[in-house]
Amino acid sequence: MTSHTTRQRAAVLEGLAGCKDFVSAQELYALLTANRTRVGLTTVYRTLRDLEAAGGVDVVRDDSGERLYRQRPDGGHQHYLICRSCGHSRPVDSGVVEEWADHITAATGFTAVEHTVELSGICTGCQPSPPKDR
Structure with a gap:
C-alpha cells in the first residue's frame, strides 16, 4: 500500500x-456501512x-469465482480449509504444498512462481x- 493512508483506507483495514x-x-463494504463508516465501494476494492x-491478505475464490479476502497473519502465506455451507475457515498445515511449489520452481527455472x-x-x-x- 502507499505510504499515504486515508481515513477511509484505515477503516477498511x-x-x-x-x-x-x-x-x-x-x-466488507456492507459491514463498514452498517457501522456508519463513510467509505466508497471503490475504495474497498482498491x-x-x-x-x-503487498502480501497483506490471503485470497480464495468461492464457488461462483468471487474473490474472498482475509487479513494475512504475521506468519505469512497460509492455506485454508473453508466450509462450503457457512464460510468458516481454518488454516491448515501446508508444508508439503510449499515444498512441492519450491521443487517445481527450482526444477523449471521459473521465477516469481505463485500458487x-x-x-x-x-x-x-x-x-x-x-x-x-x-
Whole structure:
C-alpha cells in the first residue's frame, strides 16, 4: 500500500482485521456501512487490491469465482480449509504444498512462481446430525 493512508483506507483495514473468516469486498463494504463508516465501494476494492499486491491478505475464490479476502497473519502465506455451507475457515498445515511449489520452481527455472490451493468441505457445525437410535 502507499505510504499515504486515508481515513477511509484505515477503516477498511480495521474492518478487515475484525473479520475472522474470509469476506468479499461487497460483504466488507456492507459491514463498514452498517457501522456508519463513510467509505466508497471503490475504495474497498482498491484497498483490498493493494493489500493483495503487498502480501497483506490471503485470497480464495468461492464457488461462483468471487474473490474472498482475509487479513494475512504475521506468519505469512497460509492455506485454508473453508466450509462450503457457512464460510468458516481454518488454516491448515501446508508444508508439503510449499515444498512441492519450491521443487517445481527450482526444477523449471521459473521465477516469481505463485500458487493457489483451495480446500473446501462441510464443517462439523454444518454437518447433519446422525439419526438417533430408537
